[in-house]
Amino acid sequence: MTTVNALNLAEVGSLIGDQARAQMLTALLDGRALTAGELAWCAGITPQTASGHLAKLQTAGLLAMEKQGRHRYFRLSSPTVAGMLESMQVVCAVDTPKRIRPESRMDADLRQARTCYDHLAGVLGVALADALAERAVIDFSGDGGLVTSAGRDFLDGFGLDMAKLEKGKRHFCRPCLDWSERRHHIAGAVGAGLADRLFDLKWIERIKDSRAVRVTPAGRKGLQATFGIDHSA
Amino acid sequence: MTTVNALNLAEVGSLIGDQARAQMLTALLDGRALTAGELAWCAGITPQTASGHLAKLQTAGLLAMEKQGRHRYFRLSSPTVAGMLESMQVVCAVDTPKRIRPESRMDADLRQARTCYDHLAGVLGVALADALAERAVIDFSGDGGLVTSAGRDFLDGFGLDMAKLEKGKRHFCRPCLDWSERRHHIAGAVGAGLADRLFDLKWIERIKDSRAVRVTPAGRKGLQATFGIDHSA
DNA sequence: CCGATACTTCGGCACCGACCGAAGCATGCC
């Protein structure tokens, strides 16, 4: 399904040996995931052409893909691939490492904190995921997400009804790719429960007519105390 | 002259992204130098096609070339290039590391010891170069070859007329790529002087109708005592 | 010198693959 890996040197070479594909790969070199459209823009080609390139790179196993609603996020499939590309860059006599900026100007509020369906995303969402991972409450290192047994107690103590959340049919704790931060935040029942609890505590509140949320003064204090998150904006 | 290095990722990729070129590069991955003809054979293409490929790889700076009479020896231009190729092989899921054997069966005598124009080559020639380098008589680490001042005394003591050799117009001491050993032996005035002296001492003698030379019993003893060379064949 | 060998340059063919326009799904938003 994912990779058909039976490549030889020449096949890998010619995959990279196309101007458009090389630009896409370069744009992905920092480890972020980008959408097909953004990658098309990076490479200066139309979406339909980019789609073909991305399909090739994916079936060859150089890229991994993650669906996100109507978006498709692509990233390098492994650090091995990144290492290869970097060693090729070295040979290229590394002239100008100009960084490509595929993101258009977007709403600052949305970037800071917003809901993603029923859970939190944006800078805040990612910070929350990082904090919980650091505190060994959740574990995103595997394929899906796990809540540790100590983490279950912690979340229960924070006011989430873990017993109830565990009963539901939906994914319990799932990493979800953040479109502005390009890193994972917490989705699934746990993610939704966390967001609900923060609204209940009035640590965050919705900004009218927007998916964006604002951190309240109380929230700033609470997030710092509970999770060590310093949310300035 | 040598390299025009203004490459980008895609250019490097497409250089490697050709079946024939990839096979040539793979054959060179162990660091040996191979002739254009051998590389053509490795890649399964005609010499004229290979010539074009090799020219591209050379101007791109991936390969270095060394002329040797009517032969042209190509090798990877640097360990950096070898490293890049290896990291690409890793991504290829390293299926079969079958080694290519470009050398045809050749005369064992010639491989052991022979004259290369007016100096010595083959296993013996390379061993002599190694021994003199180890004893700090010559220095092949730079671009050309150097005879150290201590080395000058050593060679003079061994019976070479160094004052006379130094007068000549020709290259004094030059590394010369050995076609059977794929390593350098000593050419130039010093190489010729050494060969002459060994013939004079009757440590080596020509094999009739051949460029091959034979090490005499006296030579075996002398080479061992003077240079630490154990020439068994 | 002359033939043999190693390699290159030139010219023409043929094929692969990158590209885009148009049309077709899938998803999100109102």
Add this chain to the structure above:
DNA sequence: GGCATGCTTCGGTCGGTGCCGAAGTATCGG
């Protein structure tokens, strides 16, 4: 439901390039 958006599939064009035959240059060997 209806419209917009993100992405994919399909079909046809066209430029780039790998390939070899033939002919040319350099070097060795006798």
